[in-house]
Amino acid sequence: MITSVQNTRVQHIRALQSRAKARREASSFVVEGVRLAEEVLAAQWTVKQGFYTAGLDARGMQIVEALQDVEIDVDEVSASVMEASSDTKTPAGLLLEVERQPLPLAATPHLVVILDRVNDPGNVGTLLRSAAAAGADAAILAPGCVDPFSPKVLRSGMGAQLRLPVLELEWDAIRSFVAEHSLHALLAEANIGKPFDEVDLTRPLAFIVGGEANGPSDAARTLGAEPIQIRMPGLIESLNAATAGSLLLFEAVRQRRPR
Numbered sequence: 241m242i243t244s245v246q247n248t249r250v251q252h253i254r255a256l257q258s259r260a261k262a263r264r265e266a267s268s269f270v271v272e273g274v275r276l277a278e279e280v281l282a283a284q285w286t287v288k289q290g291f292y293t294a295g296l297d298a299r300g301m302q303i304v305e306a307l308q309d310v311e312i313d314v315d316e317v318s319a320s321v322m323e324a325s326s327d328t329k330t331p332a333g334l335l336l337e338v339e340r341q342p343l344p345l346a347a348t349p350h351l352v353v354i355l356d357r358v359n360d361p362g363n364v365g366t367l368l369r370s371a372a373a374a375g376a377d378a379a380i381l382a383p384g385c386v387d388p389f390s391p392k393v394l395r396s397g398m399g400a401q402l403r404l405p406v407l408e409l410e411w412d413a414i415r416s417f418v419a420e421h422s423l424h425a426l427l428a429e430a431n432i433g434k435p436f437d438e439v440d441l442t443r444p445l446a447f448i449v450g451g452e453a454n455g456p457s458d459a460a461r462t463l464g465a466e467p468i469q470i471r472m473p474g475l476i477e478s479l480n481a482a483t484a485g486s487l488l489l490f491e492a493v494r495q496r497r498p499r
Contacts, residue, residue, distance in 0.1 A: 241315070241317065242291070242316070242317040242321055243318045243320075245320065245321055245324040247321070249289065250317070250325055252266075253291070253325045256268060256269060256270050256337065257270055257325070257326075257391055258327075260387040260390065263390075267339060268288055268339050268340055269338055269340060269394065270327070270335055270338070271338055271394055272327065272328060272331070272334070272335045272391070273335075274297070274299050274303065275399075276394065276395075276398070276399050277300070277336050278299075278303065279398075279399035279402050280336060280338055280402060281306065283399075285338050286338065286339040286341065287307055287312050287336050288338065288339055289312065289313045289314065289315075289337045290307060290313070290315075290335060290336040290337065291317045291322060291325060292304050292314060292316055292333060292334045292335075293317060293322045293331070293333045294316065296334055297333075303334065304334070319331075327392070328391075340389060342405070343403075343406075344405070345378055346377045348421065348444070349377035349378055349421050349423070350377060350444045350445070351374065351376045351444075351445055351489070351492055352376060352377055352378050352379070352380060352417075352445070352447070353367065353371045353376055353378075353379050353447045353449060353485055353489060354380045354381075354425075354449070354460075355379065355381045355481070355485075356382045356385075356449065356451065356456055356457050356459075357382070357385065357450060357454060357457050358381075358384075358385050358449065358481045359384060359385060359386045359451060360386070360480075360481070361386050361390060361392035361393045361396060362482070363452075363481045363482040364386050364393050365394070365395065365396025365397035365398075365400070366397070366482035366486070367379070367482050368388065368397040368404060368406065369397045369400040370482070371400070372397075372400035372403050374489040374490055376404065376489060378405040378407060379405070380407045380408075380414055380417065380446075381406065381407070381408045381409070382409065382410075382411060382414060382459070382460070383410060383411070383459075384451075384457065388401055388406045388408070411460075411463075418446050421444065423444050424446070425446045425448060426439065426446070426447050426466050427448045427450075427456055427460060427463070427468070428449050428456075428485070429455070429456065429467040430477070430478055431469055432467045432469055433466065434467075434468055434469070435468070435471050436468045436470055437491055439468050440495075441488075441491055441492040442492075442495050445492060446465075447485065447488045447489065447492075448460050448463065448465055449481050449484060449485040449488070452479070452480050452481050452484075468488075470487055470488075
């Protein structure tokens with residue numbers, strides 16, 4: 241049993257939980273809880289190591305034993321070590337370090353969402369979850385977005401990052417991606433452009449969704465995207481990015497369903 245928070249493995253996990261730079265350098269991230277751990281195994285991502293505490297339920301112990309059977313170090317730790325290693329106030333009793341790996345892109349993507357300066361972890365996670373649920377081919381995070389593999393984004397995305405290709409690109413690379421795949425870019429704007437449900441969303445598309453605080457960036461506007469809006473007859477100025485992006489994605493799903 242690991243009982244010291246000074247243990248090198250514990251310090252490594254704590255760094256991954258708290259610093260995007262550490263996650264990039266190690267090319268790994270941490271998931272917590274049985275549900276996300278099950279998603280990792282179901283999606284066949286590589287687990288590097290893990291911790292669990294006494295009292296973990298039978299469902300969680302099945303994961304521990306399955307990983308130990310293939311000689312992955314998943315070790316029991318004290319409650320104090322788990323508390324120090326966890327990103328939550330109430331640790332779930334199981335965490336895994338997972339190797340980050342690129343997911344294959346569709347040869348001809350038809351539905352992509354581009355996040356523009358969306359820096360709220362809850363919004364990014366929800367957008368990734370909606371994109372995965374809508375069958376999007378990829379999510380692209382432009383500069384200014386929060387790390388998609390940070391603990392809060394992983395929790396709010398409920399493991400969408402394990403199923404959906406997530407790319408972090410500069411704007412020049414985004415322009416090349418859109419042009420290479422002949423995607424029609426649509427930019428979510430406030431009170432500008434056609435209502436989104438009056439636009440043809442059956443074409444190969446890239447939705448650009450900006451953070452609610454500042455709206456689309458100047459770089460996003462130079463992409464030459466067609467502006468679209470979500471009509472809001474109520475006395476509210478804007479929707480949050482996750483809600484707006486989800487509406488756009490599922491309107492595309494609605495328009496594309498077989499008649």
